[in-house]
Amino acid sequence: MRRLIFLGPPGAGKGTQAKRLADSYEIPHISTGDLLRAAVVQQNELGIKAKGYMDRGELVPDSLILDMVRDRLTKLDATAAGWILDGFPRNVAQAEFLDKLLSEINQESDIVLNLEVPDEELVIRLLGRGRADDTEDTIRRRLEVYREQTAPVIGYYRHSDRLVSVNGNLSIEEVTAQLQRVVPC
Ligand code: AMP
Numbered sequence: 001m002r003r004l005i006f007l008g009p010p011g012a013g014k015g016t017q018a019k020r021l022a023d024s025y026e027i028p029h030i031s032t033g034d035l036l037r038a039a040v041v042q043q044n045e046l047g048i049k050a051k052g053y054m055d056r057g058e059l060v061p062d063s064l065i066l067d068m069v070r071d072r073l074t075k076l077d078a079t080a081a082g083w084i085l086d087g088f089p090r091n092v093a094q095a096e097f098l099d100k101l102l103s104e105i106n107q108e109s110d111i112v113l114n115l116e117v118p119d120e121e122l123v124i125r126l127l128g129r130g131r132a133d134d135t136e137d138t139i140r141r142r143l144e145v146y147r148e149q150t151a152p153v154i155g156y157y158r159h160s161d162r163l164v165s166v167n168g169n170l171s172i173e174e175v176t177a178q179l180q181r182v183v184p185c
Contacts, residue, residue, distance in 0.1 A: 008115030011122035018086035057141030115168035
């Protein structure tokens with residue numbers, strides 16, 4: 001059983017690496033971005049409310065995100081097998097919520113992985129990805145939002161002994177190997 005939190009700027013390769021770790025450790029990959037995109041496709045209430053924020057590269061308000069995360073983490077597959085969280089927490093309030101939620105449901109994260117990639121490389125990767133929200137303006141805004149709201153989450157976890165930073169500016173295989181080396185057995 002492993003419970004992994006995955007941090008890093010947009011374009012760092014979190015999604016790719018989180019999927020590879022989820023496969024190798026046989027744990028659910030919980031991406032709040034994927035959950036939100038599914039809600040947008042379904043055009044349910046969450047999707048309709050979230051879409052505008054996502055298109056602009058802003059964070060979707062915590063009031064919409066927190067229930068979604070609680071529901072997902074308390075599903076049977078996650079309580080039974082563990083999880084890798086990708087794209088959450090995205091600000092310090094979400095990190096505090098997660099701590100509270102985990103203690104309520106008697107769970108603890110094992111490690112916080114922080115994927116580091118230089119800014120110039122992030123822009124190249126994001127422009128090459130071609131996702132609906134990968135336009136130049138939205139990319140710029142997402143990187144700003146990362147710096148202002150998400151980067152402080154690294155500081156939040158720095159005081160715990162669970163934060164490990166990994167160089168994400170290597171080949172996909174090399175990054176996965178590094179991550180596997182630091183994830184506790
Ligand atoms: P991602 O796939 O993680 O890059 O997320 C895509 C978009 O979904 C982000 O730009 C945000 O608009 C929204 N989003 C994903 N996760 C969160 C979160 N934890 N809190 C707020 N908004 C989020």
